[in-house]
Amino acid sequence: MTNPWAVIIGPCYTRASLARVLRWTEQEVVDAAATLDLLELDTIEGKMLYPAFQIHDGQVIEGIKEVLEVLSTGTASRWTWAQWLNASVDDESDQQSPSAIEQLRAGHIDDVILDARHTAWSWSS
Template sequence: MTEDEQPNPWARIVGPCYTVASMARTLRWSEADVVEAGEHMRLLMLRTEEGTVLFPSFQIHNGTVVAGLNEVLLILQTGTTSPWTWTQWLNVELPDADPPRNIEYLYNGRLEEAMRDARHVAWAWSS
């Protein structure tokens, strides 16, 4: 990176990511199962401009896909089809919020609250 280049802000928003292969190893799934789960919103799957497929690591908690992720992603997609926007909503820290990141609802078993807030933001995105 040169002095004039700025770091990509998405790297901070998204955080560390798995590739298809590393997600398959982590979950002990086949690579085909990982891609299929991403295509059916059982995993949050991102595609870069270069076509690289990535899976944000925040969706894995205690070695498994966080419970309730599929339900929340299905709601978020009603407001926008952009997985990058869903990622931002799930992972950006909001210092005065409880919890500070929306993904933490799912870490803490607060699925109904996550779904409520996802419905609200999906409605706002689609207006």
């Protein structure tokens, strides 16, 4: 049976594999996660995973820190943040709109931050 989170979040890096991709040390990965420069997910087994969707062409996607900071005001659940970032939703015309992470990749940082504010507000209500 497939873990539903694996389907929702997609592939993830370990700390070591992400450090290799970014050409960082593992401590730099830890520090970046602590300051929300990266999304880090803690598994039930105590392993730290880093969703691959936040990396593009060997770099952290621009705007991820700002979005994570906003989402953190609504819930502390990083798994919820990951789901919000990677899920596509149907828009008003029943067409699937790009996920927040796809919008960030396309450079629509301000739009994603605005959506994150609305979402964080609803989570905290």
